[in-house]
Amino acid sequence: MSNTKNKVKTQQIPMKKIAPVSMISELPTVRGNVRTSSSNPKPIYYEKDTSSAINECVDRAFRIPTFLSTTNTVNDLQGQFLNRLIAEIEDALLFPRTLPVSEQYPENILTNIRRLVFSSYGLLAINFQRFFVQILKSNVGGPPTNTPFWEGSTFSQIEPAMAFQFGIPILLVRETGTDVSNGIWAGGITPLNIFVDWDSENQSVEDFFNSVQWREVFAYWAAEVRGNYLLRTEPLFNN
Numbered sequence: 001m002s003n004t005k006n007k008v009k010t011q012q013i014p015m016k017k018i019a020p021v022s023m024i025s026e027l028p029t030v031r032g033n034v035r036t037s038s039s040n041p042k043p044i045y046y047e048k049d050t051s052s053a054i055n056e057c058v059d060r061a062f063r064i065p066t067f068l069s070t071t072n073t074v075n076d077l078q079g080q081f082l083n084r085l086i087a088e089i090e091d092a093l094l095f096p097r098t099l100p101v102s103e104q105y106p107e108n109i110l111t112n113i114r115r116l117v118f119s120s121y122g123l124l125a126i127n128f129q130r131f132f133v134q135i136l137k138s139n140v141g142g143p144p145t146n147t148p149f150w151e152g153s154t155f156s157q158i159e160p161a162m163a164f165q166f167g168i169p170i171l172l173v174r175e176t177g178t179d180v181s182n183g184i185w186a187g188g189i190t191p192l193n194i195f196v197d198w199d200s201e202n203q204s205v206e207d208f209f210n211s212v213q214w215r216e217v218f219a220y221w222a223a224e225v226r227g228n229y230l231l232r233t234e235p236l237f238n239n
Helices: 051-061 076-091 109-118 155-166 205-209 212-233
Strands: 034-036 043-045 064-069 094-097 123-127 131-133 149-151 170-175 195-198
Touching: 064 076, 064 155, 064 212, 076 094, 076 123, 076 205, 109 155, 123 155, 155 170, 170 212, 195 212
Parallel strands: 064 094, 064 123, 123 170, 170 195
Antiparallel strands: 034 043, 131 149
């Protein structure tokens, strides 16, 4: 036997030729704001901070949808009252929805109202003074009254009536003297525990929302809304 060791030849695999690493001189454009560095005159792009958008989404996700029935025609004082009312609803972790400000659907008006009512867990209607009218004559007999009075929006009658038909909790807020003998706002038609008046001539916005009457009625309505939400969203279990 030969003492010589068999030499094993290793096969060398040729390396793939790779181009040298190239330096990136400019980053691709991304969505977001632009800021300029003092050392680099070229604009530097950075992605937009999404924390505010996420917080807004989460903030809505934990609020129960409610129908806010109101009118688009308001004066300055009524506008202050409406803004404070929206703040009260949001502070109670409820999300006010109204047509056509927050959302709109591609159907007729009554269908839009029905869709919004059916997808909400409560309704709060505010009936502001809009038209100061006087009855001149009646088709049968004399006019019921010759004293001028305030009328509100027509939809202040329709939307709460449709909400009552679906059985969702209702809270009615009226500027004093509005529709006192008309429709659902007339005395004795609706329960007193869902009805509250705002005396705009003698009561400031802050005084109204700090009053015991408002706090009591609003807390009662908000509790009913949460109860309705639990009843309609609680999953069914089979024993």
